[in-house]
Amino acid sequence: MQIELEKIFERPRTLRPVTTHYCPGCGHGIVARLLAETIDELGIRERTVGIAPVGCSVLLYNYLDVDMYEAAHGRAPAVATGCKRVNPKLVVFSYQGDGDFASIGTAEAVHVAARGEKITTIFINNAVYGMTGGQMAPTTLEGQKTTTSPLGRNLDQTGYPIRMAELLTTLDGAAYIARVSVNNPKSIIQAKKAIRKAFETQIRGLGYSMVEILSQCPTAWHLSPIEATKWVEEKMKPYYPLGEFKTPEEG
């Protein structure tokens, strides 16, 4: 006798059946999946163009089954702008880490939002430079040890971590700004909702949208994957509060 099994969970169409290069316990892999699911659910895979950054997610174009650019460090919002202005029918997103979006590319980040460019940014904040081996990021927390802040980040010397979501919320061109995390199942479900809203904001032509995602980097934090999820909860969230900072409804 044959048993008919109903398929209730499968790999999203937009996520390629390949092994990623991400470390065990890394948040990037979760976000790639959320992105792929969102693109599938909105039915936009065939008109979506992504921009990969410089950093741990530089090879994102190998994981998502959509057209993609690989941009210079920090310049993804400018590349996204050029693409969208030539072909406004496309759904365009940039995927950027904290070095990319909050340090070398802050000018592009601020101005893409100020212009209300109809693109979406997925901003991965893991408070460290992962790919180059764990150096201090613009979002590194006070006292956090990295290879270039070996005694812990000293605010007197290095200034303060940047809250990009709050910063961009002040700009009129930004239509949807949220901060989420991917360190437990509940947060992941909320993250998915925010990503979807961000894409919908773009598709409806309402302006710029950005989702900041607190993401675990066990490798550069020198923690186990489980400890890393706790670190997000206990260290990152107090400084980087989650929530929707701006939604199109509220204007």
Added chain:
Amino acid sequence: MEKRFMTGNEAIAEAAIQAGCKHFFGYPITPQSEIPEYMSKRLPEIGGVYLQAESEVAAINMLFGAAGAGGRVMTSSSSPGISLMQEGISYLAGAELPCVIVNIMRGGPGLGGIQPSQSDYFQATKGGGHGDYHLLVLAPHTVQEAVSLTMEAFYLADKYRNPVMVLGDGYLGQMMEPVKFEKATTHGELPTKEWILTGAKDRPPRVIKSLYLDPEALEKHNLRINRKIHEMIKSEVRVETYLVEDAEIVIAAFGTVARIAKTAIKALREKGVKVGLVRPITVFPFPYKTFEEITERVGKVLVVEMNLGQMLEDVRLGVCGKAEIRFYGRTGGMVPTYDEIAIEVEKFARERR
């Protein structure tokens, strides 16, 4: 065909539009701001997009995105702004994206000045940004030529999938002349852009990138780009020779200086000095052959530039020790007058070998 009286900058902008440019990204800088100003007015009229970027760094990366999406795209700037663009230019060349970059040069280094100069010759012709690549560089010497070369630039960019630079100077940009806008008839068919990003519909996804982590793959990629460069060297060299048949001395000059040199040559010829001109129109690829050939019979070459001796190095390579070379240059925004050039020629002519 009707002639229009325009500045070099405006003429370049109009030529770009007539060549099918629909997207312009730029940042204001003297002495080329008339280009973005003209574009901001004209492009919306034809359903195109003018966008003022937050910086030259952003502008060149907008070009990267726009070219990747299949647009005919251009930016313009002047020396310090072009320096800021070098990162993006390297990425454009690495990702093989066609676009046109106009540099209306001013004096440097640093903030320098706002008067005309040719001191970005090295930057334009030898790479400028990091990595193994070259731009194809066109150097007009009149406003009319700026029009035809700008139109040409878009064709060449598409033909080679490589950024093309139009290299002018503040003098050319600001000068007014009557111009005609005529489309070239010599352009061949361009292949359809099978690499642009339009969304992966009914085809596998495409990626536009310059990253090849495997050195073997990167070497292969670079060699492919290099083959295109060699094809340019074979097919695209353009040079004007002027009154060289009986010349005993030739001036080598490009752009605005070449034009001033022509006036000097006319005056000198009236006095019986047998002088001619070799004017590279493409400064990359450089017309080495013309210099090789001409120095079979001409013993003296005077290189005149608005810099302290940059094209001079290419002329030396072309001449290869077969003729005497002298250099006369003005810098910092100083433009040589035709009588200055004439005096240098006469001095050189009197020298015994």
